[in-house]
Amino acid sequence: MTASFPAIRMRRGRTEPWMRSMLAEHRLHPSDFILPLFVCAGQGCEEPIAALQGVSRWTVDRIGAQAKAAAALGIPCVALFPNTPAGLRSERAEEALNPDNLICQAVRAVKDACPDIGVLTDVALDPYTAHGHDGLVDERGRVLNDETTAVLVSQALVQAEAGADIVAPSDMMDGRVAAIRAALEGAGKIDTAIMAYAAKYASAFYGPFRDAVGSRGLLKGDKRGYQMDPANAGEALREVALDIAEGADMVMVKPGLPYLDIVAAVRREFRLPVFAYQVSGEYAMIEHAAAAGAAERDALILETLLAFKRAGATGILTYHAVDAARLIGA
Numbered sequence: 001m002t003a004s005f006p007a008i009r010m011r012r013g014r015t016e017p018w019m020r021s022m023l024a025e026h027r028l029h030p031s032d033f034i035l036p037l038f039v040c041a042g043q044g045c046e047e048p049i050a051a052l053q054g055v056s057r058w059t060v061d062r063i064g065a066q067a068k069a070a071a072a073l074g075i076p077c078v079a080l081f082p083n084t085p086a087g088l089r090s091e092r093a094e095e096a097l098n099p100d101n102l103i104c105q106a107v108r109a110v111k112d113a114c115p116d117i118g119v120l121t122d123v124a125l126d127p128y129t130a131h132g133h134d135g136l137v138d139e140r141g142r143v144l145n146d147e148t149t150a151v152l153v154s155q156a157l158v159q160a161e162a163g164a165d166i167v168a169p170s171d172m173m174d175g176r177v178a179a180i181r182a183a184l185e186g187a188g189k190i191d192t193a194i195m196a197y198a199a200k201y202a203s204a205f206y207g208p209f210r211d212a213v214g215s216r217g218l219l220k221g222d223k224r225g226y227q228m229d230p231a232n233a234g235e236a237l238r239e240v241a242l243d244i245a246e247g248a249d250m251v252m253v254k255p256g257l258p259y260l261d262i263v264a265a266v267r268r269e270f271r272l273p274v275f276a277y278q279v280s281g282e283y284a285m286i287e288h289a290a291a292a293g294a295a296e297r298d299a300l301i302l303e304t305l306l307a308f309k310r311a312g313a314t315g316i317l318t319y320h321a322v323d324a325a326r327l328i329g330a
């Protein structure tokens, strides 16, 4: 017999839906997602965010219902972000330490409405500074590392005290994970976890988020003095190794899709949960592509999210979490 047929027919595994389902190496589940929620001042309000079509800011009295709806879909955790009123933003971000600020009120509201969902809060000063940077700045406009870390420690404690389950330093200061861990232990907050934004890149994909939290136009200069250079991969592994050594329970890579090589490398190198943040610009690209008729929205959502799983992500922070959980229908 002549070998006039392919020795191996890969297509046999693709013939029928049941076969494809049986052989799938990765799949999406609602428990893969963390839903970011934006909080605004006021009462009884939903404020649609123009730059993030389909995403809104919610007042504290309405945030609990959003978390409840997410939990009902099987989403295990929400990430809360405040749009601090302009009058409360300052050079030194004092409002970040107010135990009754928007974020603390929102944490309590979510916990009241839905005790079973996890609450993650961002530790960084950009929603509270008048200059839009994640930390305190010197007279030349450079972000001060150790002075900022001291404020971040207090901010993390205030959030943990309000009930945050996971504090997520997103500032990229050196040494802040160790300082926050030590302070949490000292305060008896031994179960408050730290998800370190370990490899956060200085990215062009954050634009719509700055609208969402009201810091667009405030930023003086850029964040390249503390966030990572998109040119670098090895440096990301060093950042992750440091955050692990300092006591991070889980790490994050951000943005998401353009940095899947980093997610995959972190997964290969380390044995701890690694999350990816599909950021606002990625969300906007999908929404705009779908609105322009370039591609089918639901398919884009599911394919991009599945790509994170394939790369090795434990979970994904995504503004599409609710849509995706509905689409999966698990």
Ligand SMILES: NCC(=O)CCC(=O)O
Binding pocket: 122, 170, 205, 206, 207, 208, 209, 210, 278, 279, 280, 281
């Ligand atoms: N610390 C949280 C973010 O910076 C989010 C960025 C985005 O969604 O563009």
Ligand SMILES: [Mg+2]
Binding pocket: 172, 173, 174, 175, 198, 239, 242, 243
């Ligand atoms: Mg670092």
